Amino acid sequence: xxxxxxxxxxxxxxxxxxxxxxxxxxxxxxxxxxxxxxxxxxxxxxxxxxxxxxxxxxxxxxxxxxxxxxxx
Numbered sequence: 001x002x003x004x005x006x007x008x009x010x011x012x013x014x015x016x017x018x019x020x021x022x023x024x025x026x027x028x029x030x031x032x033x034x035x036x037x038x039x040x041x042x043x044x045x046x047x048x049x050x051x052x053x054x055x056x057x058x059x060x061x062x063x064x065x066x067x068x069x070x071x072x
Contacts, residue, residue, distance in 0.1 A: 014064045018057065025050055026057040 015023045021043070028039045029050070036054075040047045 014061055015057070018060060019053075022053045022057050025053040029054055 015026070025039055025043065028034045028042060029036070034042065036047045036050045039045075040050045043050070
């Protein structure tokens with residue numbers, strides 16, 4: 001439960017500033033459960049590109065969550 005004055009969790013803005021492609025890949029893989037291959041086929045990319053975008057997205061999530069926990 002959120003109290004008045006509490007900071008909202010970073011989930012709503014965690015990908016602000018990230019490329020649309022990176023956000024879409026993250027959602028397809030991590031939220032919808034598609035495999036690397038399925039995401040690659042869906043978006044007409046190589047599996048390596050999918051992995052690269054996911055690595056970037058996960059790095060961003062990790063950094064933002066650390067900042068949130070540190071109160072920045």
